[in-house]
Amino acid sequence: MTLFLNSPAALAEQSLAGLATLRADILRLGEGGRHIVRRTPSPGKVALVSGGGAGHEPMHCGFVGHGMLDAACQGPVFTSPTPDRVLAAAADVTGPQGALFIVKNYDGDRLNFDMAAEMASGHLRGPVRQLIVEDEAIDLSRGEAALNRRGLAGTMVVQKIVGAAAERGADLEHLVSLGSRVVGRTRTVGVAFPAPGAGEAPSDEIEFGVGIHGEPGRFRLKREAAHLIVARMVTVVLESLAPPPDARLLMVLNGFGGMPMIELQWMAGEVCQALRQATGRRTLTVARALTGNYVTCLDMAGCSLTLTLLDDMLLDLWDAPVHAHALRWGM
Amino acid sequence: MTLFLNSPAALAEQSLAGLATLRADILRLGEGGRHIVRRTPSPGKVALVSGGGAGHEPMHCGFVGHGMLDAACQGPVFTSPTPDRVLAAAADVTGPQGALFIVKNYDGDRLNFDMAAEMASGHLRGPVRQLIVEDEAIDLSRGEAALNRRGLAGTMVVQKIVGAAAERGADLEHLVSLGSRVVGRTRTVGVAFPAPGAGEAPSDEIEFGVGIHGEPGRFRLKREAAHLIVARMVTVVLESLAPPPDARLLMVLNGFGGMPMIELQWMAGEVCQALRQATGRRTLTVARALTGNYVTCLDMAGCSLTLTLLDDMLLDLWDAPVHAHALRWGM
Numbered sequence: 127m128t129l130f131l132n133s134p135a136a137l138a139e140q141s142l143a144g145l146a147t148l149r150a151d152i153l154r155l156g157e158g159g160r161h162i163v164r165r166t167p168s169p170g171k172v173a174l175v176s177g178g179g180a181g182h183e184p185m186h187c188g189f190v191g192h193g194m195l196d197a198a199c200q201g202p203v204f205t206s207p208t209p210d211r212v213l214a215a216a217a218d219v220t221g222p223q224g225a226l227f228i229v230k231n232y233d234g235d236r237l238n239f240d241m242a243a244e245m246a247s248g249h250l251r252g253p254v255r256q257l258i259v260e261d262e263a264i265d266l267s268r269g270e271a272a273l274n275r276r277g278l279a280g281t282m283v284v285q286k287i288v289g290a291a292a293e294r295g296a297d298l299e300h301l302v303s304l305g306s307r308v309v310g311r312t313r314t315v316g317v318a319f320p321a322p323g324a325g326e327a328p329s330d331e332i333e334f335g336v337g338i339h340g341e342p343g344r345f346r347l348k349r350e351a352a353h354l355i356v357a358r359m360v361t362v363v364l365e366s367l368a369p370p371p372d373a374r375l376l377m378v379l380n381g382f383g384g385m386p387m388i389e390l391q392w393m394a395g396e397v398c399q400a401l402r403q404a405t406g407r408r409t410l411t412v413a414r415a416l417t418g419n420y421v422t423c424l425d426m427a428g429c430s431l432t433l434t435l436l437d438d439m440l441l442d443l444w445d446a447p448v449h450a451h452a453l454r455w456g457m
Numbered sequence: 458m459t460l461f462l463n464s465p466a467a468l469a470e471q472s473l474a475g476l477a478t479l480r481a482d483i484l485r486l487g488e489g490g491r492h493i494v495r496r497t498p499s500p501g502k503v504a505l506v507s508g509g510g511a512g513h514e515p516m517h518c519g520f521v522g523h524g525m526l527d528a529a530c531q532g533p534v535f536t537s538p539t540p541d542r543v544l545a546a547a548a549d550v551t552g553p554q555g556a557l558f559i560v561k562n563y564d565g566d567r568l569n570f571d572m573a574a575e576m577a578s579g580h581l582r583g584p585v586r587q588l589i590v591e592d593e594a595i596d597l598s599r600g601e602a603a604l605n606r607r608g609l610a611g612t613m614v615v616q617k618i619v620g621a622a623a624e625r626g627a628d629l630e631h632l633v634s635l636g637s638r639v640v641g642r643t644r645t646v647g648v649a650f651p652a653p654g655a656g657e658a659p660s661d662e663i664e665f666g667v668g669i670h671g672e673p674g675r676f677r678l679k680r681e682a683a684h685l686i687v688a689r690m691v692t693v694v695l696e697s698l699a700p701p702p703d704a705r706l707l708m709v710l711n712g713f714g715g716m717p718m719i720e721l722q723w724m725a726g727e728v729c730q731a732l733r734q735a736t737g738r739r740t741l742t743v744a745r746a747l748t749g750n751y752v753t754c755l756d757m758a759g760c761s762l763t764l765t766l767l768d769d770m771l772l773d774l775w776d777a778p779v780h781a782h783a784l785r786w787g788m
Contacts, residue, residue, distance in 0.1 A: 129650055129758055130683040130720055141719045144726025148746050183718035203719075319460055352461040386714050386756045387514035388472045388534075389461055395475025415479050419750065425717045427460055427756070455785055 129425075138180035138202050145187055149451045152191050160207060161199035161215035162187040172292050172301055173197065173219040173252075176228040176285060177212060178235050179204040182338055184452035185282060185421045191450030192457065194289035195228075203424075204339045206234030212242035213249055224252030224298045226305070228285055230277025231260040232337075255298055257305040259284050261432065263313040263366035264335045264344045276337050279380040279421040280312040280432045283444075286453065290446035311435040313366045315359050318343065318382060318428025334358070336430075338382070338423045353396055359431045360400040369435050374413040375401070376444060378432040383422035385429050390417050397431060414444060420452060460756075469511035469533050476518055480782045483522050491538060492530035492546035493518040503623050503632055504528065504550040504583075507559040507616060508543060509566050510535040513669055515783035516613060516752045522781030523788065525620035526559075534755075535670045537565030543573035544580055555583030555629045557636070559616055561608025562591035586629055588636040590615050592763065594644040594697035595666045595675045607668050610711040610752040611643040611763045614775075617784065621777035642766040644698045646690050649674065649713060649759025665689070667761075669713070669754045684727055690762045691731040700766050705744040706732070707775060709763040714753035716760050721748050728762060745775055751783060 131137045139159055146155035146162060154165045161177070176186045177199035186198035199215035201207035207215075216225050225246075229239040239256060246254040261280025288305045296304070316336040320329045332355065335344030347355075369375065379394045381387075394417045401410050413436055421430070436444070447456030462468045470490055477486035477493060485496045492508070507517045508530035517529035530546035532538035538546075547556050556577075560570040570587060577585040592611025619636045627635065647667040651660045663686065666675030678686075700706065710725045712718075725748045732741050744767055752761070767775070778787030 129716060130686065131723065137719060137723060140726070141723040144723040147726035147729045148722065148748060181717075181719055183722055355461065383717050384715050384756055385460060386512075387750055387753050388468060388512055388755065391479065391514055392462065392468060392472040392475040395471070395478035398478045417479060419718055422718050424719065425715055425758070456788070457786075 135202060138200060141180065141183065142187060142200055145451060152449060153451065156197070156215060156218055158211070158214060160211045161197055161218070162190050163197045163215070163218045164190055164192070167196065167219060168192065168293060170221070170223065171295060172223045172298050173216065173221065173225040174228060174285070174289055174292050175212070175216045175219065175225050177207050177215065178230055178232070179206055181424050182421050188452030189282060189285050189450045191448065193293045193446055193448035194285055194450045194453065206232070206238045209238050209241035209245055212239055213245055216242065216246065216250055216254070220250045220252055222252045225250060225254050226288070226292070226298060226301050227254060227256045228281070228288070228305070229256055229258050230281050231258050232276060235277070253298060255302050257284070257288070257302060257309070259309055261309065261312045261314045263315045263363045265366070266344065278314040278316060278338060278432070279378060279430045280309070280314045280434070282420050283312055283376065283378060283432060283434050284308050286448060287440055287443045289448070290443040293446070308434065308440065311367070312432060313363045314430050314432040315362045316382070316428060316430035317355060317359060318426050321427070333428070336428060338421060340423055340426060353400070356393060356396045357400045360397060363431055363433050367433055367435060369408070369410060371408040373408070374411045374436045374441065376434040376436050377412050377415045378420070379415070379417045380421050380430045380432065381419040382426035382428045382430070383419055384425035384427040390429060393429065413441060466533060469531060472511065472514065473518060473531055476782060483780060484782065487528070487546060487549055489542070489545060491542045492528055492549070493521050494528045494546070494549045495521055495523070498527065498550060499523065499624060501552065501554065502626060503554045503629050504547065504552065504556040505559060505616070505620055505623050506543070506547045506550065506556050508538050508546065509561055509563070510537055512755050513752050519783030520613060520616050520781045522779065524624045524777055524779035525616055525781045525784065537563070537569045540569050540572035540576060543570055544576055547573065547577065547581055547585070551581045551583055553583045556581060556585050557619070557623070557629060557632050558585060558587045559612070559619065559636070560587055560589050561612050562589050563607060566608070584629060586633050588615070588619070588633060588640070590640055592640065592643045592645045594646045594694045596697070597675065609645040609647060609669060609763070610709060610761045611640070611645045611765070613751050614643055614707065614709060614763060614765050615639045617779060618771055618774045620779070621774040624777070639765065639771065642698070643763060644694045645761050645763040646693045647713070647759060647761035648686060648690060649757050652758070664759070667759065669752060671754055671757060684731070687724060687727045688731045691728060694762055694764050698764055698766060700739070700741060702739040704739070705742045705767045705772065707765040707767050708743050708746045709751070710746070710748045711752050711761045711763065712750040713757035713759045713761070714750055715756035715758040721760060724760065744772060
């Protein structure tokens with residue numbers, strides 16, 4: 127899973143330190159070496175704090191910067207940061223306007239950010255609210271109360287859009303409401319090729335509906351013609367998203383770390399075509415599109431498709447200037 | 458080598474079409490489907506034209522846009538485009554100010570761009586000059602006349618800096634001179650882990666001094682402690698670059714497509730530390746740094762380190778606004 131370093135435990139912290147060194151122009155390593163904060167804070171705004179296990183680089187720490195996150199904390203590979211680490215990150219950036227924790231829907235992250243939020247009173251200078259991202263398109267709960275949709279690459283869309291609003295001075299309640307709206311309008315599905323074990327031949331199956339921790343997919347399918355895989359991904363996301371006939375979409379085609387760029391580019395075009403064909407009487411528009419390795423799973427061979435239903439306000443916030451390590455435009 | 462598509466022949470063209478669909482806001486697919494041009498040309502400037510085999514995405518077509526290339530043409534995977542394709546790309550963007558062909562030092566690219574340049578008179582509206590990029594740090598020619606240094610990830614540095622000057626209206630002769638200066642101040646070395654054959658265990662060796670076509674390295678080394686590999690990369694590049702004691706450097710740590718982002722980030726920090734330690738009485742500064750998958754070799758597991766010796770003018774041109782698919786800032 128890793129190439130150069132044999133100790134994943136050390137790798138997570140060393141990678142974070144590497145990022146801080148590399149991007150000393152905009153980032154600073156927090157005390158203890160487990161979180162990243164903006165080098166130049168924007169005063170008087172709500173602090174956006176996120177985090178999770180390592181192994182998903184550049185998420186989350188690569189999204190710290192103007193117009194996106196204020197701080198991100200990181201646990202070991204695929205392991206949530208502990209509450210004290212979340213709190214340390216939040217304490218570094220939270221003022222009287224308070225903090226919004228953006229949390230992926232995974233048990234570990236939920237638990238640790240919950241505890242940090244409980245511990246916050248007395249430790250932070252302002253109130254804390256949490257925003258749970260659950261953008262997975264496949265919901266196995268079938269209407270039951272339990273949340274069964276995981277937080278996937280849609281997390282970065284939420285962070286970008288809410289980050290832009292925070293940068294413009296929106297208050298905590300507005301950001302919670304905006305964030306919930308974006309989560310509700312964002313759906314993701316991932317596919318991956320199972321990594322062959324040592325000495326094994328490559329599999330002729332694909333995992334459909336994978337998370338970002340190397341776990342099995344929701345289903346396993348026989349490998350089929352490439353455009354059929356794409357059509358299936360588009361169908362699953364659209365069924366969950368249920369866009370109106372004239373919807374404008376943001377598309378993020380995210381590589382998991384081991385997918386060749388030549389194929390990501392190909393698939394991006396294929397998704398656009400499949401969206402047109404899948405529409406029937408609808409006239410869906412891909413208003414914005416982004417392709418690259420943003421939410422990885424070490425070097426997993428696969429990718430995820432995220433679609434967000436835009437409106438004028440969300441489009442404007444998506445287009446707003448951002449300057450993080452892994453996302454930059456307009457400045 | 459590829460995941461979803463079994464036909465590399467079709468993949469190259471489909472990937473290009475995908476890019477054009479994805480980035481229809483700034484790019485347009487050329488007639489014949491083998492080259493990419495800017496959607497909105499900048500009138501009255503020298504046209505920058507580059508290209509090469511597919512499999513290196515996002516290079517070259519992902520670097521077409523404001524402040525960088527005007528057109529890029531693409532051959533099949535790891536195969537140079539034919540002269541007629543180079544000429545078709547150039548014809549789409551070349552005005553009376555002429556065109557600069559930016560060519561990686563590989564036999565196939567040299568031959569085909571040479572022939573295109575010869576055919577250009579009568580076909581293009583302005584003069585053509587060529588700029589050969591040969592940034593490989595390891596030169597096996599040992600002083601002989603033959604050029605033995607290949608064009609590697611330093612190509613994107615040359616394209617960015619020369620592209621900025623062209624955007625500002627520099628003439629063809631100035632761009633040739635500037636480009637030669639950047640090539641002379643840019644050195645790259647790559648390392649990769651050999652891909653195990655089906656049924657083989659991963660190798661305990663690394664290829665040192667690899668190109669970008671999956672060919673063997675200049676040397677094969679026993680895998681050693683990660684920081685020693687990095688130190689060796691830094692040493693080789695610095696020895697070839699021979700920077701003055703107070704040099705300011707641009708560092709590009711480029712993933713080949715199959716290197717986990719968590720390790721790229723780690724290595725970026727390690728390179729900065731190694732540069733400090735390698736300096737002796739020197740005080741080298743990493744003035745700008747960039748890390749990501751920019752010049753790939755399908756999904757090769759490895760990366761390359763590029764260092765460019767900056768001065769005030771080169772730094773200013775590097776910082777100038779750019780808006781290509783794969784590189785964007787300042788706009």
